[in-house]
Amino acid sequence: MHYKEISSTQNQLIKQILVLKDKSRERKKTGLFIIEGQRELVLAVKANYKITSVLFYPELISPEDLEVLISSEIERIKISKDIFEKLAYRSSTEGIIAIAEMKQHKLQDLKFPKTNPLILVAEAPEKPGNIGAILRTADAAHVDAVIIANPKGDLYNPNIIRSSVGCLFTNQVAVGDTDEIIIFLKDHKISIYSAILQEAVNYHEQDYTQSTAIVVGTEADGLSDSWRKASTQNIKIPMQGEIDSMNVSVAAGILIFEVKRQRRFN
Structure with missing residues (x-):
């Protein structure tokens, strides 16, 4: 040739x-x-x-x-x-x-073949390394979709593709602003579990076997108040050390795999 x-x-x-x-x-x-x-x-x-x-x-x-x-x-x-x-x-x-x-990554293009989809929502992630790690975690758990709320940059930053090891391509990904994502989740009868300390219960005390969205924010700013108000239940990871927060991709991994455990990894 x-x-x-x-x-x-x-x-x-x-x-x-x-x-x-x-x-x-x-x-x-x-x-x-x-x-x-x-x-x-x-x-x-x-x-x-x-x-x-x-x-x-x-x-x-x-x-x-x-x-x-x-x-x-x-x-x-x-x-x-x-x-x-x-x-x-x-x-x-x-x-x-x-x-x-590029692809468009519109919310309305998301497809959920299962009756109880698992969705990971990350609000305003800024560091490409964190976004890449979130996408790798989502791929490992085989979530049904990743939604980026209020993105700070574009998904096709080479650092995101590199740090995700190509998992930008293996996940079903959509972007949108927080309010329209909340409407989308509620319209699809997907329960919202927001990782917020206020009015929260320990994450392992909830039943995630039905349609579930796990919502995480940045370590610095957390989640906006809209998620607290829209949440089916706010959840927290019990912290036993001196600090009160952890990296967003680590937190997402803990929460997502609890959902998968309850579903017997289906």
């Missing part, structure tokens, strides 16, 4: 990729984002993301191995070492950088 080749870091496509990596505004304007790594690319393809181009460094991945990962109609571009090192965030990228089209 014939491959296009790019050897100059001044190439216009290379410049565009660098802007897409660094600028949320450019990603939103073009509807494009960058995927780095073989595993991440495979997960994106499996999730039906449209891949427009794949750049590969042949010293790290051969054209033959690339054929196994992507379909024949996707454009393949062979790049030089200089370009690869300029584009790659990490040395373990395995020689692949892809351009893909």
